[in-house]
Amino acid sequence: MRRFILSVVLLIACTTPAIAGVNVVATLPWIGSLAQELGKDKVSVTVLVKPAQDAHMIEAKPSMILAARKADILMYNGLDLEIGYLPLIIESSKNPKLMPGQTGNFDCSQFVTVVDKPTSVDRSMGDVHPLGNPHYHFSPSNILRVAEGMSRLLAEADKANADLYLANYKAFAGRMKEREKQWHAVPLKGKKFIAYHKYFEYLAPEFGFQIVGYLEPKPGIPPSAAHIEELIQYMKTTQPAGILISPVYSLKEAEFLSAKTGVKVMVLPHDVGSLTGTDDWFSFMDKVMASLK
Numbered sequence: 432m433r434r435f436i437l438s439v440v441l442l443i444a445c446t447t448p449a450i451a452g453v454n455v456v457a458t459l460p461w462i463g464s465l466a467q468e469l470g471k472d473k474v475s476v477t478v479l480v481k482p483a484q485d486a487h488m489i490e491a492k493p494s495m496i497l498a499a500r501k502a503d504i505l506m507y508n509g510l511d512l513e514i515g516y517l518p519l520i521i522e523s524s525k526n527p528k529l530m531p532g533q534t535g536n537f538d539c540s541q542f543v544t545v546v547d548k549p550t551s552v553d554r555s556m557g558d559v560h561p562l563g564n565p566h567y568h569f570s571p572s573n574i575l576r577v578a579e580g581m582s583r584l585l586a587e588a589d590k591a592n593a594d595l596y597l598a599n600y601k602a603f604a605g606r607m608k609e610r611e612k613q614w615h616a617v618p619l620k621g622k623k624f625i626a627y628h629k630y631f632e633y634l635a636p637e638f639g640f641q642i643v644g645y646l647e648p649k650p651g652i653p654p655s656a657a658h659i660e661e662l663i664q665y666m667k668t669t670q671p672a673g674i675l676i677s678p679v680y681s682l683k684e685a686e687f688l689s690a691k692t693g694v695k696v697m698v699l700p701h702d703v704g705s706l707t708g709t710d711d712w713f714s715f716m717d718k719v720m721a722s723l724k
């Protein structure tokens with residue numbers, strides 16, 4: 432009997448979800464990672480996009496709408512990266528907290544100094560970055576400001592635990608300071624790289640290296656044979672240190688380029704969890720910097 436009662440108690444303990452202060456839905460893995468880091472056990476975080484997925488090519492699914500329906504806060508990348516699915520999710524969720532203009536609608540890019548801002552938007556050219564480069568999660572300086580904004584938002588949404596969120600941000604900022612020292616010790620100054628996609632436009636100026644060419648002729652457009660041929664000629668004269676690619680893209684063209692030029696292919700994670708050992712934002716950045724080394 433005793434054993435039976437113990438089993439029942441254990442069963443209840445295991446099946447009752449932990450009661451968290453704030454129910455967060457994040458579009459991308461890095462956003463979910465930040466929310467978890469700043470909210471710890473006071474938040475429950477659901478991430479809509481899987482690390483192995485290409486963030487530019489996501490479609491809305493019923494499970495995403497269901498998650499949004501129960502959310503207190505929706506956190507997203509912004510700069511139109513989620514334009515293909517997020518407006519539909521917000522509308523279908525019928526959750527008044529997430530509507531544009533409400534505090535539960537949290538665009539992380541509001542804290543970012545955006546690079547590559549186009550003077551005119553022309554989607555007919557296939558550009559998937561119509562409002563400027565959306566990949567600021569590779570940028571420690573921008574991520575620090577996003578984290579600060581996020582901690583303030585959590586403190587506002589869950590006033591009883593406000594001090595905790597702000598203390599978690601302080602710890603995050605301290606960790607950032609330490610890690611930045613290590614990352615800046617990686618000798619990248621003056622180096623040139625070729626990249627598949629425009630993922631590194633924030634990282635490169637922050638760490639003093641350059642992206643001098645792309646496999647994609649325009650973000651979101653796969654390379655043509657003619658474009659690859661041009662790149663081969665260009666790489667023979669510029670001698671870049673590597674070809675940077677993320678696991679969401681086919682390695683075929685990059686390996687072909689590598690074979691023709693002798694420049695090695697370097698696979699970098701594009702988001703938290705996309706390669707082994709990148710379970711949170713810090714380890715993601717560690718991996719990025721270690722790969723560039």
Ligand SMILES: [Zn+2]
Pocket residue numbers: 487559560565566628629630650
């Ligand atoms: Zn992109």
